Structure formats: structure tokens, C-alpha cells
Amino acid sequence: MPKQSDTIITWFKSLQDSICHSLEQLDGSGESFREDLWDRDGGGGGRTRIFKGDLIEKGGVNFSAVHGQMPEKIASQLGLKENNFLATGVSIVLHSKSPHIPIIHMNVRYFETDQGDWWFGGGIDVTPHYIIEEQAKQFHQHLKSVCDQHHPDYYTKYKEWADNYFFIKHRDETRGIGGIFFDRLNSDINTLECNHAFVKAVGSAFIPIYTELVTANREKKVEAKDTAWQSIRRGRYVEFNLVWDRGTKFGLDTNGRTESILMSLPPMAEWHYAYSPDDNALALKTQSLLKKGIDWVNYS
């Protein structure tokens, strides 16, 4: 019988494969993902896959599985004794060319030590350049239905966690419309298999969710004011990822593979002093909706 962690790693790899295949189809440009295989000093490595097409201006779908002796600093941050660890997962960020299609992010991950500690983590969140309320509602209803099939508390708890996590404190605004975020999922009442089933369901929801967002928005006409606003929102995405995102900071601080970590940054971004999109009603509306605690599922 294979080790449990081998089963999880195999599943993450197959998730990366199927998502890459689906995205190539959805993009429709005929472009393929570029793959870079890399090894980590100390153990393990990854498959970084990067895409540039017609629909997706810059996207990364990364798999990694790293293992070895845990650095003392990390053990102390996690509240663990020094030991051998395994960390594996899939991370995705897609920057669409059209300002009408949201930026999307997904991460699913698994961690274990040779002392018997283990947990899952992950989430999906969406950063529309323009928030369309009906689409935000559908997105959250989709996530709720995924969560509800596994635990009645998951959606409420993980939606709130995402609101708090994807928050740009120095702007007092959320990164987007949130989604779900969870960490250290290791239920007393459930088994590892049950927790893995939830993580699989989250991973499998990515393509249907993104396809819905793309289909609803890809034919919309792009004007100069839309592209200008997109550049500003991309700047905020950079600010979140470099200033506040714990995953990014952790990676950069522990000599992770920089190009794989920073695939999350947009192809370009702009910063203008005290920018306000005064001529753009939908941008102003979007700004007003970048806050925590909106009950999107019941939004009306």
C-alpha cells in the first residue's frame, strides 16, 4: 500500500495536469504551458508551469513537494519541534488580459512531519478589476455548495477567514471579493481521508468557477479607461502579495525559488499618487465594495 503522502502528492500532480490542460483549451490561442522542473537544496522540488496566451496574459500553475530537515525558524513559527517535514501543494494565479475578467488565485496544500503532525490548507479567492455583484454572488454560492457537502460550518468559517486574510491593511480594503481560506485542517472528528476529500473538492472546483467567470465576461469591449483601472488594481495586487501575503514572505525569506513564488505578480502594474477613477462609475462602485463582511451568498 502506498504511503498516504504519496497518494496526496500524486493527486496534486494530476490536479496540476488537468487544470493546465483545461486552461489551454479555455484560452484558445493554441499556446501551451512552459514547464520548468526544479530541485530544492535539502530535498524535493517542483514543476513550475507558466502560461501566456490570448485570454490569460500571465498565469502560473505550480506544483511542488519539498521535504527535509525543518529550519529552526520555521519550526518555531509553526510551534513545532525541529523535525523532518514534507510540504506539497498546487498554487495558481491567473492574470487575464481583459480588465473585465477577474484575477483568480487558488492554493491547496498538505503538510506533515515525522512526529505525526499533519494538516491541509488552501482556498480560492477572486479579485475582479470590476466587481459585478451578480457574479460575486454566484461565485460565493458555488463555494458554499462545495463546502456544504463536507461540513455545515466550513463556508461561514472559511469565508470569514478569506475576508481577513486577503486584506490590504494599509489601504483599508480587501484584495477583491474574497472566497474561502483555510489552514491547519486536521479535524478531530474526521479522518485524513475526509479532509483530503474536501481539499480535492476545492481543487476540482477551480476550472468550473474560472470558466464561468471567463464566459460571462470575455466578449465585453475594453476601453482605455478599463485598462487604466486594471493597472491600478494590479498595483494593489502587488502591494498585497509583497507586503502582507504570508506565503510569499515565507517563501522569499526561506530561499524559495523566487521566479516560482513571484509568478503571482501581474505582467505590469501602475502607481499614481492619490489616484481616483473619477470618470469611471463601475470603478468607483468596485472601490465601495472592497470591504470585509459582505454576505455575498444572500446579496440582493
Place this chain on the structure above:
Amino acid sequence: MPKQSDTIITWFKSLQDSICHSLEQLDGSGESFREDLWDRDGGGGGRTRIFKGDLIEKGGVNFSAVHGQMPEKIASQLGLKENNFLATGVSIVLHSKSPHIPIIHMNVRYFETDQGDWWFGGGIDVTPHYIIEEQAKQFHQHLKSVCDQHHPDYYTKYKEWADNYFFIKHRDETRGIGGIFFDRLNSDINTLECNHAFVKAVGSAFIPIYTELVTANREKKVEAKDTAWQSIRRGRYVEFNLVWDRGTKFGLDTNGRTESILMSLPPMAEWHYAYSPDDNALALKTQSLLKKGIDWVNYS
């Protein structure tokens, strides 16, 4: 007799005034600085001044003087007891439109508490999109001559400090060609007046240094490959400022005025996966010179 800190504040304000005036002249577009006055909850405030012209695509020359009760977190970081503090200074970042003109940064600052602690800090550093070795040498010789008039050890010590401070750890490269950086300047052998005199000399060196860099490069022809490379270097500037710069992090973490702090970000930046400027010999040379410990004063 005015308090010592009043004298310092008055000098910083006059430095801001004279630098803004000189930059408007140097730019030559007829544009003026935009000024925003702001107050800080808890005491003090600032004069944020932002410029957009022909030479300078985005520039900020900011003065602030904030005071009040020191937050516990900051007192602990500084190794001080909780007390009342005053922090004042001038901060400058200029992003030139031409890729042939470096990005320049200067900061001069003074800090004191009502317990009798006080110190100066500051520095000047330059981030050329293209490193021209002769210009790097002249820049460092200029800084050395400023330092040598105040203390024989200052240049060597503060040049090394700048190399270590303006370092993008996750890229294993320096931000640019460095310069000088110093903090907690409070000499046992010198008086506050002597230390202030050094800080004045650093502040007064800014316009001559920048004018020299502008004059040497402003007529150079700009090609598409130069602008492409500039966008990448601006991305690295963003990475340094948001991931590693302690001043930026401190400001964002303590509810500083976000628009004043982030004036340091370039007007635009780009990120491309695993970018390499293969067609651009000067860019490749620049990359090879982004390292610590180059003896620019004696470079040959």
C-alpha cells in the same frame, strides 16, 4: 533661544523648499510640485510634494515632523522605554522618464525622545537602470568627499551599510550602486551640532549629485529595448521597497499616510517570468554589477 529640534525642523523644511525649487528648474517642463498638507492623529503632520514633468516621470519630496506618545511596539523595536517622541525628516524618490537617468533616493531624519535619547539617520543611494561605471565612480567620489569633511571613517562605514541595506535578498542582487546609509548617528566624541552639520552636508549634496547624473544622460536616445529593461528594473525597485525596506514596512505597519509612503513606487513596472535581457549588452553588464562590495571610488 529656539529648541534644538525646532532648528532641525526648520532646516529640513528649507531643504525641502530648495530641492523642490531646483528640481522644477532642472526638469524644465514648467510643471510645479503638487503639495498636500496632512495631520497625523496623535500629533504632527507633513508636507507631501509630488512632481510629474518631462524629466521626472514621478517624484516625491516629502517633509514630515510627527510627535506624541510612542506606540509600545515601536518602543520595543527601538529598545526604548515608552515615552514621547519626535521624528522628523525629508524623504525623496525620483523616477526619471528616461531609462538612461538613474532612480535616486535620499533621506535625512532626526529622532528624539523626552528621555534624552536622540539620533540622526539618512543616506543617498542611486539605482541606475544602466550602470555606467565612470558615473558610479564619480557618484561615490562625491559622497566620499562629503563624508571625509566630517569624519575619516564615515564613507567606508556608511558605504558598506548601504550595500547591506539596499539589497534584494531574494534576487541576490543590490538595488543599484548603493551610496551611503547611516542610522542612530549620535557620536560620543561629537556634539549634536556636529552631527547635524553632517546631515546638512548630505542633504545639500543631493541636487549637485542628481544634476550631474541628469546632465550626463538626459540627451541619450531611448529605444524600445531600453524602456523594456527600465520596466523590469522598476519591478525590482518595487520588490525591494515592499518586501525589504524597513522604513516602508514601518510606515505601513503603523498606520502612516499610505499615499506619502508609497510615492516611492515607480509610475509603472513589469514582471515577466524568468526574464533575461539577452539582446541588451548594457543590461547584462548592469546585472553583473548589482553586487555588494564594489570599490567604486577606486574602480578602474
